[in-house]
Amino acid sequence: xxxxxxxxxxxxxxxxxxxxxxxxxxxxxxxxxxxxxxxxxxxxxxxxxxxxxxxxxxxxxxxxxxxxxxxxxxxxxxxxxxxxx
Amino acid sequence: xxxxxxxxxxxxxxxxxxxxxxxxxxxxxxxxxxxxxxxxxxxxxxxxxxxxxxxxxxxxxxxxxxxxxxxxxxxxxxxxxxxxxxxxxxxxxxxxxxxxxxxxxxxxxxxxxxxxxxxxxxxxxxxxxxxxxxxxxxxxxxxxxxxxxxxxxxxxxxxxxxxxxxxxxxxxxxxxxxxxxxxxxxxxxxxxxxxxxxxxxxxxxxxxxxxxxxxxxxxxxxxxxxxxxx
Numbered sequence: 309x310x311x312x313x314x315x316x317x318x319x320x321x322x323x324x325x326x327x328x329x330x331x332x333x334x335x336x337x338x339x340x341x342x343x344x345x346x347x348x349x350x351x352x353x354x355x356x357x358x359x360x361x362x363x364x365x366x367x368x369x370x371x372x373x374x375x376x377x378x379x380x381x382x383x384x385x386x387x388x389x390x391x392x393x
Numbered sequence: 394x395x396x397x398x399x400x401x402x403x404x405x406x407x408x409x410x411x412x413x414x415x416x417x418x419x420x421x422x423x424x425x426x427x428x429x430x431x432x433x434x435x436x437x438x439x440x441x442x443x444x445x446x447x448x449x450x451x452x453x454x455x456x457x458x459x460x461x462x463x464x465x466x467x468x469x470x471x472x473x474x475x476x477x478x479x480x481x482x483x484x485x486x487x488x489x490x491x492x493x494x495x496x497x498x499x500x501x502x503x504x505x506x507x508x509x510x511x512x513x514x515x516x517x518x519x520x521x522x523x524x525x526x527x528x529x530x531x532x533x534x535x536x537x538x539x540x541x542x543x544x545x546x547x548x549x550x551x552x553x554x555x556x557x558x559x560x561x562x563x564x565x566x567x568x569x570x571x572x573x574x575x576x577x578x579x580x581x582x583x584x585x586x587x588x589x590x591x592x593x594x595x596x597x598x599x600x601x602x603x604x605x606x607x608x609x610x611x612x613x614x615x616x617x618x619x620x621x622x623x
Contacts, residue, residue: 320496324541325575327501351450379451379487381494382541 309358312365315389318378319350352388353377362390394618395421397435399465399481401456402427406442406479406598413598414439418614427459437474437617438465440481442534442596452495452537453483462488474518474617475590479535482582482592491585491592492550493542499575503536507606508573510558510581510595511565517584519591520557521619522612528565529558529609531600533573538594540576540583550583558582558593 320326329348336344355372359365366387378385396414400407407424414422423433427445432438445456456462462484469475469490477485485491498504507530512523523529542550550556558581562571567579574594582593597610 324496325499325539327497327499327575331501376454377450379454379494381486381492381543382496 309360311393312357312359312362313389313391313393314355314357314365314369314387316353316355316369316373316377316385317350317388318353318373318383318385319348321382321384324382350383356393362392366390394437395423395433395435396437396439397423397425397432398439398441399425399427399461400441401443401445401459401480401484403445403447404441404443404480406596409596410439410441410478410598413601413610413614417601417611418618420614420618425461427456427461429461430464432461432464432468437476438468440465440475440477440484441598442479442481445480445484448480448537451483451487452480453485453487456480456484457488466490469585469587469590472587472589476519476617477590477592478596478598479533479538479594482594483537485590485592490590491583492546493540493583495537495594496539496541497537498535498539498573503534504538504573505532505534506573507532508581508595509561509563509565509571511561511567513556513559514554514584516554517557517588517591517616519584519613519616522616528561529600529612530607531595531597531610532606533595535574535594538574538576540574540580540594542577547578547580550580551578553586555584555586555588556580556582557584557591558595 600610
């Protein structure tokens with residue numbers, strides 16, 4: 309077993325109102341960043357996981373997302389990175 | 394009738410619920426600690442409002458793994474009544490005992506104010522003391538009460554009469570302004586497909602005495618008495 313640092317991004321699903329993202333977009337516009345069309349605010353989770361290899365580390369984190377880390381009704385997630393530590 | 398009021402770390406409407414049941418209704422109430430597996434013979438399980446586990450990750454996401462939730466699910470499977478108010482509603486959704494999810498209020502602010510609810514279905518074990526179309530006054534107090542589900546789920550809830558309460562304005566109409574949180578289709582409370590699990594964001598337990606400004610929540614508890622003993 310090796311250890312891996314798995315990075316997960318969890319964001320509100322497209323099409324579901326994200327008032328936090330909307331407020332951030334408006335604040336950025338106020339600051340003069342008028343090129344920002346949209347912002348979505350989610351969560352970034354870093355996990356230190358023991359697994360046989362990077363593929364199985366990713367697979368087990370996917371299962372964690374399905375069962376706890378992301379809400380299947382309202383959020384999407386992606387494994388942003390798996391690196392050996 | 395015995396009400397089991399479940400206490401999670403961070404529950405803060407447990408004593409209000411106890412007061413409504415024991416002091417106002419004169420029924421039996423008992424607190425059930427979230428780590429317990431013993432429902433102590435409770436007929437009705439009530440998951441109160443609050444901030445279980447500090448709302449970490451998502452409201453209700455951690456509480457659903459509390460040991461007592463296995464017993465709550467078994468109680469629900471037996472067809473016995475389970476009611477989740479506010480944070481309790483969030484927990485029931487996270488646990489999959491009710492469909493959908495409750496997200497951050499559309500206006501981003503925590504909302505603590507009296508609202509108007511229209512009874513959409515008066516044929517449930519929780520609403521049989523009301524009349525369909527009756528408008529109730531009771532308070533909401535939440536930051537994450539925006540009910541969200543996919544279109545198919547919403548259509549099914551509506552079609553099968555599982556939308557029990559909807560936010561309405563002074564005129565009794567469902568408008569965007571009537572909802573304190575931007576819930577889809579103005580949904581304030583729903584029941585499960587079998588009708589024995591109720592989740593609602595407003596607080597009926599805080600509307601049971603004149604001194605609280607409304608007694609409209611009483612009917613909900615009285616409905617359960619009639620429904621369960623029948």
